[in-house]
Amino acid sequence: MSGPLISLRDVNKYYGEYHALRGITAEIGAGEFFSLLGPSGCGKTTLLRAIAGFEDISGGTITLSGKDMKGVPPNKRPTNMVFQSYAIFPHLSVEQNVGFGLRKSGMSPSEKTKAIGAALEMVGLGQYGKRAAHALSGGQRQRVALARALILKPKVLLLDEPLSALDRKMREDMQVELMKLQREVGITFILVTHDQEEALVMSDRIAVMFEGEIAQLADPEVLYRKPATKRVADFIGVMNFLPARAGDGLEVAGLGRVDMEGVYCPQGDVSGACSVGLRPETLSLLYDGETARARETEGVIDEVVYYGDMTYYDVRLEGLEEPVRLSMRNMVGRDVMTVGQTARVAWDPRAMVVFPG
Amino acid sequence: MRFRPLGVFAVFYLAFLYAPILLLPIFAFNDGTVIAFPLRGFTFGWFAQLGEIPALHSATLNSLIIASSTAVLSTCLGLFAARAATRYRFPLKGGIMGFIMLPLVLPEVIVAISLLVVLMQLGLNTSVFTIILGHTLLCMPFAIAILQGSFSGLDQSLEEAAMDLGETRSGAFRLVILPLVVPGIIASLLICFIISLDEFIIAFFLSGNEPTLPVYLWGLMRFPAQLPVVMALGTVLVGLSIVLLLVANWFRKRGLRKAGQEDTGGFL
Numbered sequence A: 001m002s003g004p005l006i007s008l009r010d011v012n013k014y015y016g017e018y019h020a021l022r023g024i025t026a027e028i029g030a031g032e033f034f035s036l037l038g039p040s041g042c043g044k045t046t047l048l049r050a051i052a053g054f055e056d057i058s059g060g061t062i063t064l065s066g067k068d069m070k071g072v073p074p075n076k077r078p079t080n081m082v083f084q085s086y087a088i089f090p091h092l093s094v095e096q097n098v099g100f101g102l103r104k105s106g107m108s109p110s111e112k113t114k115a116i117g118a119a120l121e122m123v124g125l126g127q128y129g130k131r132a133a134h135a136l137s138g139g140q141r142q143r144v145a146l147a148r149a150l151i152l153k154p155k156v157l158l159l160d161e162p163l164s165a166l167d168r169k170m171r172e173d174m175q176v177e178l179m180k181l182q183r184e185v186g187i188t189f190i191l192v193t194h195d196q197e198e199a200l201v202m203s204d205r206i207a208v209m210f211e212g213e214i215a216q217l218a219d220p221e222v223l224y225r226k227p228a229t230k231r232v233a234d235f236i237g238v239m240n241f242l243p244a245r246a247g248d249g250l251e252v253a254g255l256g257r258v259d260m261e262g263v264y265c266p267q268g269d270v271s272g273a274c275s276v277g278l279r280p281e282t283l284s285l286l287y288d289g290e291t292a293r294a295r296e297t298e299g300v301i302d303e304v305v306y307y308g309d310m311t312y313y314d315v316r317l318e319g320l321e322e323p324v325r326l327s328m329r330n331m332v333g334r335d336v337m338t339v340g341q342t343a344r345v346a347w348d349p350r351a352m353v354v355f356p357g
Numbered sequence B: 001m002r003f004r005p006l007g008v009f010a011v012f013y014l015a016f017l018y019a020p021i022l023l024l025p026i027f028a029f030n031d032g033t034v035i036a037f038p039l040r041g042f043t044f045g046w047f048a049q050l051g052e053i054p055a056l057h058s059a060t061l062n063s064l065i066i067a068s069s070t071a072v073l074s075t076c077l078g079l080f081a082a083r084a085a086t087r088y089r090f091p092l093k094g095g096i097m098g099f100i101m102l103p104l105v106l107p108e109v110i111v112a113i114s115l116l117v118v119l120m121q122l123g124l125n126t127s128v129f130t131i132i133l134g135h136t137l138l139c140m141p142f143a144i145a146i147l148q149g150s151f152s153g154l155d156q157s158l159e160e161a162a163m164d165l166g167e168t169r170s171g172a173f174r175l176v177i178l179p180l181v182v183p184g185i186i187a188s189l190l191i192c193f194i195i196s197l198d199e200f201i202i203a204f205f206l207s208g209n210e211p212t213l214p215v216y217l218w219g220l221m222r223f224p225a226q227l228p229v230v231m232a233l234g235t236v237l238v239g240l241s242i243v244l245l246l247v248a249n250w251f252r253k254r255g256l257r258k259a260g261q262e263d264t265g266g267f268l
Helices: A044-052 A094-098 A109-122 A138-150 A168-185 A196-202 A220-225 A230-235 B005-028 B045-050 B054-087 B093-104 B108-122 B128-152 B156-164 B169-198 B201-206 B213-220 B224-258
Strands: A006-015 A018-028 A033-037 A059-064 A079-082 A156-160 A188-193 A205-210 A213-218 A240-247 A249-252 A256-258 A272-278 A284-286 A295-306 A310-317 A324-329 A342-347 A353-356
Touching: A006 A044, A018 A044, A018 A059, A018 A213, A033 A044, A033 A196, A044 A059, A044 A079, A044 A156, A044 A188, A079 A138, A079 B156, A094 A109, A094 A138, A109 A138, A109 A168, A138 A168, A168 A196, A188 A196, A196 A220, A205 A220, A205 A230, A213 A220, A213 A230, A230 A240, A230 A272, A230 A353, A240 A324, A240 A353, A249 A272, A284 A324, A310 A342, B005 B224, B045 B224, B054 B093, B054 B128, B054 B169, B054 B213, B093 B128, B108 B128, B108 B201, B128 B169, B128 B201, B156 B169, B169 B224, B201 B213, B213 B224
Parallel strands: A033 A188, A033 A205, A079 A156, A156 A188
Antiparallel strands: A006 A018, A006 A059, A205 A213, A240 A249, A240 A272, A249 A256, A272 A353, A284 A342, A295 A310, A295 A342, A310 A324
16 A cells, blocks of 8 residues: 555644644654654644544544544554553563453464564563563563554554653663664654654654644754744754844844845745844854854853763854854864853854744 | 650550550450459350350341441442542532542431431331441442542553553453452452441441341440450450451552552551
């Protein structure tokens, strides 16, 4: 079958008066790693639960492999879910948890044992089958939840903030593991997360949601470099917003005049007051003997945040109320500058994203 | 050691609570018909006499029937109420739950008299059956309180996870929810059993000519010569209650452990 695996058409959901999903339309392909990203309360979990069948939608259609899912209960949908709490059955062993979904599969006991073994092996828990579920660590529970969902070979695996309960190190390891796993099994993953970094790292495509609507649907690089709105730009990563005035050219506070050609205006041509977005890594400090590739200006260093591999600087520019943030990779022969130092800042009009207002 | 007012208070408090109960076994083994010190000697005689009173046996049987039925009935009803209260949202939920819990604070005499009046109006005779009804009313709040504890400790996603993995709603309840609340169910059964077994006022009003054990005991008090037998019976009842309570608590704790939850203490 060709065409998208999942298609959402004008999906709406009301809780009483509250409009939780507002006309969501999207298509998700087979084998895609798709993320729903947004702040809490944006409707991303509601949408995921609607796809799983836990929420009835008030309007629109959800189609899965060409079949309308209206009225199909969760147990009859080709989706499986990894819950935020993992929802490991505490009274069952790891094996029993993983094998739970095979009850109605018609497999023989030996086939089941084999399938369970393979599923546990896949998530790296081969030795843990006999363990009691409540004796597992957070990361292990997560793996059991994954094995339990994947053993049923669903067409779509739904993951509801699966990494939010893990500590940072573990989370980063699991991100890589999840990506590997997804490539291995070739199943469509739909991930709900509020962590933009996580979404950028793992996804093929990301839908950024605010207030029940998709604000932008794009692959990570487009999302980061060409955010559709100021709000998306602000939500994804760090972005400096500089007040500006568009007319005959673009007058940017603190930086100066720029030609309108070459700057990116996602919401169409702007005129009058507008705001210019610049990512920290598109700005850099110039050391002695270095020259800017495009343009440069001067400022005073206001704050230094040292991260080991990177240093973030807040630099005050003439004519700007807020300091701009820029990031530098720390390298041999490049000393970290200090607060109060005057520095030259290189910038490039081609990195600018201009939003109206 | 430093003088600690609260420590002294605690000692007096415990003494007032338990000293009278301690007297029970002391006189139950005392070889004399008068309930007074000094003690006269040690005997199992009063306990032996317990075995020879047919009226006592039928009262015991009544009590056991009533306590078991009450336990089962209130636990079943409590199961529905507790599940509804923790899982669903419905209009007037607070009011309805409060209404069910009301017998907990109503004076029992009032409940007993009202029940009696209603039964009379309905033309029903007082019997074992009517006591079961009265006791169920009384035990329901306890059953709900215990079971609500079991239900509210459950992660809501557990049921959804079971459904997501191919089970129907009823299958999910049977395979996941029920096993996890079984300890609560057992605790509820035992506690309701004890409450019903010990209950006097409602039983007194509604028992008619089928007395329960406490009502029978009360009757015995009129005969001073029987007092040591009452003491012996009381001792047995106290012992039984303690054992049942310990068992109930053990089940509750085991349940928590099994579900991997923290013990926050207490039944209620």
